[in-house]
Amino acid sequence: MSTRTKICSAAMIAVGGALAVGSVRAQPQLERVEITGSAIRRIDAESALPVQILKKEDIARTGATSVTDLLQRLTYVQGSFNESAGVGGGAGGITTVSLHNLGDTRTLVLLNGHRMAQFGGQTLTGFAAAMDLNALPVAAIERIEILTDGASALYGADAIAGVVNFITRRNTDEGDVSVGLSFPRGGAREKRVSATKGFGSLEKDGFNVMLSLSHDERTRLDSVKRDFGNSAEVRFSHGGKNYRVQQVTAAAIPANAYHDNGTPADDSDDYLFNPYYVANGRCPDKTFLVSDFGDYCAFNFVGELEVYPARKRSSVLGSVNFKVGDQTPYVDWLYSESTMNSRIAPVPGTISIPAGSALHNTYLLPNGVVGDSEAYYRIFDLGNRTYEDKAKFFDFSAGSRGLLMGWDYNAFYAHSESKSVQNIAGLPGALAVSRVANSGLLDPFVGPGQQSPAGMAALNSINYKGYWDGGISKLDSVGVRASSELMTLPAGPLMLGAGVGFQRESFASRPSLYAQGRLADPVAGTLCDPSAPPGDPLECDQRFGDAAQSIPYTSSRNSYSAFGELIVPAAKGLEFITSLRHDRYDDFGKATTAKAGFQWRPNREVMVRGSVGTGFRAPTVPQIKAPRQNYGVTFDDYTCTPELQAIATSLGATCRPGPSQYDVIAAGNTELKPEKSRQRSVGIRFEPGRDVSLGADLWYVRVKNTIGQLTEQEVFANPDLYANSWTTRTETGTGNVYVAFLADNKNLGTDSLTGLDIDATGRMRLPFASLTSRVALTYMIREQRQLTPTGRKYSAIGGGDEALGVVTFRWLGSWANTFQHGNWAHTFTANFRSGYLDSTSTVEELDASGNPTGNYEDIRLPVKRHVTLDWQTQWNPRKDFVVTVGLLNVFDTKPPLSISSGGGNRGQQFGYDDRYYSSVGRTAYVNASYKF
Template sequence: MEVTGSAIRRIDAESSLPVQVLKREDIERTGATSTVDLLRRLPAVQGSTGESASVGGSTYGFSGVSIHNVGETRTLVLLNGHRLALFGGQTLTGFAAGMDLNALPVSAIERVEILTDGASALYGADAIAGVVNFITKRDTTAGEVNIGFSRPDGGAHEKRASITKGFGSLADDGYNVVFTLARDERTALRSTDRDFASSGKVLFSNGGKNYRFQQYSASTIPGNVSNDAGNLINPYLIANGQCAPQSFRVTDGADDFCGFDFVSTLEIYPVRDRESAFVSGTKQLGNHQLFADVLWSRTKQTSRIAPVPGGISIPAGSALAQKYLEPLGITEDSTAFYRLYDLGARASKDEVNFYDIALGSKGTISKWDYEATYTRSQSRAKSNISGYPGALALAKLRASGLLDPFVLPGQQTAEATQAIQGVNYNGYWDGGKSQLDTVQVRGSTQLWDLPGGPMGLAVGANFNKEKFTNQPSLFAQGRLADPVAGVLCDENDPALACDQRFGDAAAKVPYSASRKSWGLFSEVSLPVAKQLELTAAVRYDHFSDFGRATTAKAAFRWNPTPQVLVRGSVGSGFHAPTVPQVKASPESYGVTSGKYNCANSPELAQQAAAQGAECRPGSQQYDVVAGGNPNLKPEKSRQATLGIVVEPIRQLSVGVDYWFVGIRDSFGQLAEQTVFANPNQYAGAWTSQVDVGTGKRYLAFNQGNLNLGKEYYSGIDFNIQHRAKTPVGDLNTSATATYMLRQKQQLEPNGTYYSPIGVNSDDLGTVSFRWQGRIQSTLKAGAWDHTLGMNFKTGYKDQTTTVEVLDAAGNVTGTEDIRLRVKRYYTFDWQSAWTFRKDMTLTLGLLNIFDRDPPFTLSTSGTNKGQQFGYDDRYYDPRGRTLYGNFTYRF
């Protein structure tokens, strides 16, 4: 038997490394309908990116896995023991440089093995956090059809279907073929379908006081403008004494304007369609098996957010200035911060195509068990957008006199409405392709006998070639004069000036880069006594662009009595940066998640002046610039585990494993909260960007790739299994949990350490839960299976937030910095499965039985956080109570 984490075949499945195994029946009892949902339910998984991050973020719908919050890029995902291509939509900062779980159909999975310790020898030195190995169905003639649905209240409704069938028996026919086809669809969930997420304006109480907080955009409709003093005001507010619908009044020093409630327009869970096909074929030839596995999948996701915002120049003396601004005493050139509501919502229609082909042979030669495999894997991501005009196109529309940024939605003239639709870019925007070719050969054998049994030896070699290509459109590159018509620009012809997307400077740079690597590894197991086995492994890797590295692992497995197992390991790791992290050209990288005001920060104004730029008026988001860094050093790590498994009686097993990971020269970017709080301390983190639409040069945040320093992680994983026979049936109970002891990180070499355990760190922009776990009991009674599960997370301190203090009448009396305590969170799930015929099973269940809302939070920014507000979409599911059903027919 092979176990994830070792290359040596053995009879006893219990190893010296902590491995969690989810069998097919375990997967079904969780109620998870995808590999994404399945892994997010595991207590050892923290810090993973989910589908909701695409709401306002350029993620292409990526969903990854991070063991112990050590990172998605440090968690290795395998399919039947081999590597897969990294996500085609990964960014130049390293975000999404992992495996997209959407590509793996849960219907094809027989079991999942999660190694919560780095396996440096067998799979690669970069598996610092651990390994997740998906094992598919094979050597079966069974057929199975599954049809199911999931129905939360309001939206995010799912329907799904799959079929699996096997042909031929290896033992009887000498061959076997298994195929799986699967498809699922999901509708959108709007923010207005959930009270806790429906608006950016919230009223709340804390510590006996009443408060108000407003999450908004300064680009609204009718537009705000900057007056001659550089402050934001709103002509509609001044004329009508109130803000327009979907906006609310904001006062900040001398600024008095209307903030747009973009939160009320969001689809907080995106539309998604997935389809996949998997075929596995095996042919027995004597002592050898030839095999071929082919996986293909396609995921389509549509995310919609508020209509596009941006700045529109209003020259002094223009018709708009005379009508709206001069009566307010504005005599200089101004900028309207406007939302082009009449263009409709911004939509990102993302599509990711993935395929993986594995060809190989395994068997026995002399006394060696061997396996030789060639794999090709490719992930291709592309994004089509709509609801985005060119900045120059919109400026021309304003100059023509048609566009009026100071009227309500729907009040443009018919001619203006037609012209607005005429500048709407609807087409391909950006994408990328990641490809991996791998050849691997490994073998294991038994050597001479030792006191505890035969000595085991494994050796192997691998060769990898990976390539990444970034493929932005001509519009994304800023090379079109007319994005809608596709007319190329000419920098020497003013009539053919290069346009960019309205609202952000988005001149992306295409690039393609590759690397080659090869490695050698060896592992030896030494049963030095009946009760004690030692294991040692060493690996040598050579990279075409990062030199070479030697890593090692040593482990032991000790059974002082048949009821007690003590195990432990120590090892080292090596993680080279991704190709884009090193070789990507500097380019615009979106905007900050938070809003900042130079009026409140003289240092920020000082940095703007140093860049020959100006601050944005009022509280606004700032452009971000990022790029590859050829001077990045690889990450190096040390890992260790120490655990004990006790079985005092046959019906009870208790496992406790301590784990530790230390990393130096960690990859990352300076956190925006830290830099904006100390602008002069990070003088190298500033640059400038020209707003194409207004021609103004604004301060921008330079958030490139850096080696930040050291990181340390440690914790304890608990695993308890109990089996009992009751008068009504067999009762099986499991409890798994992770307790985080330590997580601390530096943001610069030799700098201060920051920890996110139990706190939404202002500096790190993330949370690690002190406790996270799941308890599940299943009662098997005749034809019925009943499962009750409980999921829990501990609470934490929220980010520090400036809020408005209200008196008893609801009037604002001042501001205060507060740090809320986000409550602990737990939900219960129920499932009943009825096998009413030998070949048919009907399953009904409820997730989140008591419809518990996510805990309230004021956080507005953080690593991979979407635009959702009122709850943290990274850690909590907004779908609420969900009824689901599955019908299974076996043949």
Template sequence: MFKEKVLAQSLRLMFSSGVALGLGVAAQQALAQEQQEQPVMQRVEVTGSSIKRIAAEGALPVTVMTAEAIRASGVTSMADLVQRMSTVQGSTGESASVGGSTFGFAGISIHNVGETRTLVLLNGKRLAQFGGQTLTGFAAGFDLNSIPLSAIERVELLTDGASALYGADAIAGVVNFITKHDRTDADITVGYSKPQDGARERRVSLTKGFGSLDEDGYNVMLTLGYDERTKLSSGDRTFADTGQRTFSQNGKQYRIQQYSPSPIPANALDDRGQLISPALRTSGSCPTKTFRVTQPYSFGGENFVDDYCGYDFVKDLEIFPERKRSNMMVSGVTKAFGQELYADVLISESRQSSRIAPVPGQIGIDAGSALHTRYLAPIGITGDSVAFYRLFDMGQRTSNDVAGFASAVFGSRGNVAGWDYDTSYNFSKSKVKGYIAGYPGALAVSNLTSSGLLDPFVGPGQQSAAAQEAIRAATYSGYWDGGVSELNSLTLNGSRELMQLSGGAMMLGMGVNFNREEYASKPSLFAQGALADPAAGTPCGGTTGLECDQRFGDAASALPYEAKRTSKGVFAELVIPVVKNLELGAAARYDNYSDFGSAVTGKASFKWSPTTSFLVRGSVGNGFHAPTVPQVNAALQSYGVTSENYTCTPGLQAVATANNAICRPGNGQYDQLAGGNPNLKPEKSRQATLGFRYEPFRALSLGLDLWTVSIRDTFGQLNEQVVFADPQRYASSWGSQVDIATGRNYLAFKADNQNLGKSYSTGIDYDITGRYRTPYGQLTSQLNISQMLRETSQLEENGEYYSALGNFAELGGVTFRNRGTWRNTLKTGNFANTLTVNFKSGYRDQETLVDVLDAGGNVTGQEDVRYKVGSFATVDWQTVWTPGAMWSITAGVLNLTDKEPPFVPSTSGAGRGQQFGYDDRYYDARGRTAYVNASYKF
């Protein structure tokens, strides 16, 4: 089963003594004999509690996914597994790296409460945050690519806040990856996945255990894994192969164009500041890979029309990146002095390559220059101009990202003086390096133009041989940016029985921890704008007297910084079985941060089981989440561009003038600035859950958990659409950036870190499992649904509340009202066949300006449209054949009907790539995917 609730066994264990009281003597003796024949149940520590106890349904909603359940889902990575879990929303996927600076990060967010508020553990131990996190807090979580799927024994998912037990960032919940331990067998698995045309995967893993802890006094587990995936290009998917699409809604036909104003040959500004296409003016048509864009607008009482050729950059995208991953994990344990000494070492590396359209940028064209005389003067441009150009002959822009992760845990556990204890030292480090190719310096391109070598008004491949050689010489290929995140932790946890109550033993858990967190941003000299010749590595400024260059098309000048934080914590937990069928729990924690003072968090819970088949549980608690060290300490610096294009309204012109800057010409993206905020306050939360488990008979089990989370002083940035809609109201949200290539000082949007206000989220998680023996074998059917009831947030302190629930608008993303899976497995002899339905509800897309078409396909005007994206469902099939104890062969098809993602006209949103025609955050472009895995145990 994909989501395994072991209720039947748990309730039997919990209430076997109570059942025995109602039996006759013979029945009691038979039950006692059965219990004696079973292995002794060991006390274990379950996610959500620090107390070791017999595994059972507890007061908190914990979902357990075994290795077998994960294999049955057909996924090949932790990142893919997360995307299929009904309780997970708002997670960053690998496709976000297409045009985005994510370094291939893949995270997890429970209930869309946030990746930074979802704590990821490995064998109960904290892990370093991603080394490629940004100064706004994006990717300040754990990268799931670092977890080897082949090493996992089970995954425990706690969908309730656990700040009182684990620390500051467990507001949304906890994901605990438990690796294989104390096994002596060996397993080798090979696999292959084949979507149509691209994104094909090959994988191999080996797991081997040495020694038995009980018999030999030691055990060592070794896991090795490697997998690779090929690229998937936009041209291989009809729903993603162009930036010009038509669609219909409410009986009308519309057209939307996603493009760049920088094509090849170049566009240019005329004397009125309108963007035109010299190629279109002279030939009457737009060149290859472009389409005509006509945009009327008014400014200062005058009417203007931009009439140019927009570049269809969507055609050049690789919508699913190429990837190679390797990992090794070694776990060892030995007995000494009656205790267990253990060590877990994980080393992993993920290499990802993504490619997008050749680099665009702007080039100044002086009046009277050779280029001006040849191309611009004949079409009536008399003054200085700017060419909007794409350096096509330099090839696609390529990002090669390397994310390395290492973790080492050394500890001791056992029982001393009646205490079950676990003490350990944990070191983990995430090191990320981003390499680029296909980028020149802006000054280098300007020099090529002024020298007469580069002609921005000719087509691809039409530059002279000397110009082609100069373009190659100006190309930068090498390290661009990265970072290092490191965590050192010392922990000591213990639990014991305090006294016997009428309901059982009263248990106490206690623990202390010390954490040291460090982060260093490591941009290259090129990214810092500290080179005169990036391709040659020539330094600038200082005694050299040389002007500093920046990346063509960017106002990029990142600043290196380092920051660190220490924290100390102590917690205590009580489990109080008041009477036989009622258990109360309480936990409290005190944390002290070197930069944010102290905080006290707590949790209270209960579990009531009036009968052996029915259980009610609930909890209430609070949380405290300090911002990341970059969110507080990073200097104000360049931070990419806005997600949408904007025209210069009178309000925008006013703030540009106030900042001694000018608007971007036409309809284009604006530079962004971002930085740390030393006045940022920590987030504080309140969480609660209430649920039940019911098993009326052995073949049926039901469960429901209602949850709610409220957070105040949420971290974030002012929404760009809101700020651009009323720019003068947000006067502090603006700055300026000088374009090196043209010398123009353009207005820039400041997306700095702020406390935005409050957010509220409420939902219900359901699961129903039925088991039925048919003439063809055992049939198990399981339905899991996560339903959101409320989701609302403020975009500024004391401001209006907005909701993303079924609504992609002001918050920059969607919260699906319903997500779920329905899995049906029929086991017949040595075959197991599984049919799975994955579904999510629809939503209203962001308001988007589109062209209105008549019956002949002609544009008759423009209209703001909110497209209705329908519900979406896919079907998976899997067959597992186990011919013997050693062999297992799994074959299946994901997205059996090859259903395409729904059309989505909007283009903005946090964590979104450059893909167009669908939203890559929520829908998989790979389509029908056949796969096979073969395992051999020896």
């Protein structure tokens, strides 16, 4: 009779008692299972590689309502992308997972052991070239296996950071229905429902069918509901002084204007000003005064944000399994849809104001502006810019597993595809805006709601609403894996695993005609004439304030793989594992990678393990083959330095006036080299008794030829050093030629990271309950990253070097305590992360009354460590019914103050860093589940 092992005390709970990990004692006649990270089906036991296992019941104890919420709470997860950071319209609604801050593109996500298509909304820079976690329904997950050691011979040498394998429910005739609600303050409220039912038994009936349905919805959360993130002007104290820092955008309502200081031919003393401020002695509502490059009024765009977007998700998952002798043919499928709506401040942009025009004579000439000028305007009356991101995901796999001629095997075919669609509103064409302004119907110097009826009608007539951009990613794979005992050695069986596979991946970029810049009238859909002269009705229009000329393209590639793995029992308690993998790409040649490890058990209480290996990751298809195109604007505002002005002049362009965002141009690169990695790990587990378990794994990863882009902070700080990172862009609507940042794909250099994962578990019996206490920590020891192959080495640990634009936390940890008594279980979990140094920001000193002094300083603000407490209570009045209530972030701890504005993969929020902290705050939730 087969019996599974009992997971003993080596367990790590990352949040709310979730992560059952670890040391599993082998006993006679145990069921063989395939462990993530190994090709060989063997006794379900601790292996030479660190594999963390989260079971369904453990997931429920976290209070996490999605796969994303769950994974982002784990201590060894850093560098993931979340929905909040996507606010701003460029992320397509994706959420990802990154292990050990090595990146989501290096973290392989699997479903039942097979690969899935990358996100259909990925970009040519490699952003979002990962699996979208929104496609995976948490209700259908039986367990999650996480291999925190990379470059798996079984699943792929490109899994440099590790593997996250989602195992869905199967072979069950049980059913359950679950409902849940979450109640944060002010928004982001959720409701969810799921149902699962299985039919038949493989052993009794020879078949099993399982179907799972789930749906959830979340409301939006506006920035005005959070006092720590509702303004682009932040006041704070540091070092005994009071300061303010401003995130400036010159486009405002009423508009700011460019002042030529009465000398149109000489721009050395030009500045910005606001006619409303001059006339009224104060800035209008929704703006604040900026005294830099003149006195003008900056728009508080942060106050218009939705810091957490509204979302709807639905999924259906099915599994059919048959029993035919020793064979189990199967068919699995998953279909999911998600829709995310995010809204940000009304569109900003520049409008030309010719000398002698009615607007010039009314607002500018009386203020001393002699020549042509520009209005920096926020089209507030069109409403907020709205991005509706729809993602559809489909995964199908069919195959057979079982025992054949003494070999455990799994042969399969899988097809997976991800389709991304983005619809927009509130983003008119730049030429369309210019025409309305030139007609005299649009007045950029009046406040919200003060346009004439004719002006409003004209604005509404140019407001584009519809499809903007999208893409589709597909993956077809065929594979065969098998393992067997070759012979019995004195210390145990010699085991061999092997397999072969084929993959075809393709990607199609599908921008709209508007996104391609091929329309003369975006609303009417009128095609333009690229040769039409300026002012012609068929001149090609682009998006106001954020021009784009995306180029559609389709590309694909094939790859082949073969691998072998051998487990050799060398002596009692000591075994070695070796594996070899060969990959061949039709566009990148071939690569052979290897891995070797050991496991030593000197006694029942101690286990020591270690591994070394190599990895290989080819660039994504878009990173290689995408043509050069506009790629939005910089995160930060930058002031033109003499060095940047010299580069602009050499290119026949000019700098943008004042602190401004600059255009970004990106392109694929056919000369990219693949990334190559080396990894090492060593670990120990110690179990002095059934109720105590301790473990630690020390790991090291080195990635050569890293693929990415130079950070804008580094390039703008050193424009001469990166002279090849500049180009030009002609602004649609004004015809001005500005210098632009060229963020092309490059092989940057070498990344090296070293860290330590620690866990400890203890159990004890109290007079009134049993207590289980679990601690999990990840400590980042060392980090070195290069921006160029021969350049200096940077570290982002604790904020570290600002050139990287990201943060690597020194410590991430959790401490969970569960009290179990009768039908009740109470869990209290503390989650903590270390502080860091913020990026350098220029701040203005305030006097004792809070008034600006005009004195500016550059400071690096310490961002405080962050600790939150979660509470949950589960009540099981009967075996088939469970009610769970809880509070996440019990004390409503706010995100720590951060005054930097830029950084990779960051949203538009200000006052805190949305990449690392949630704005949701204290959240009450209730879940109920009934089994039948």
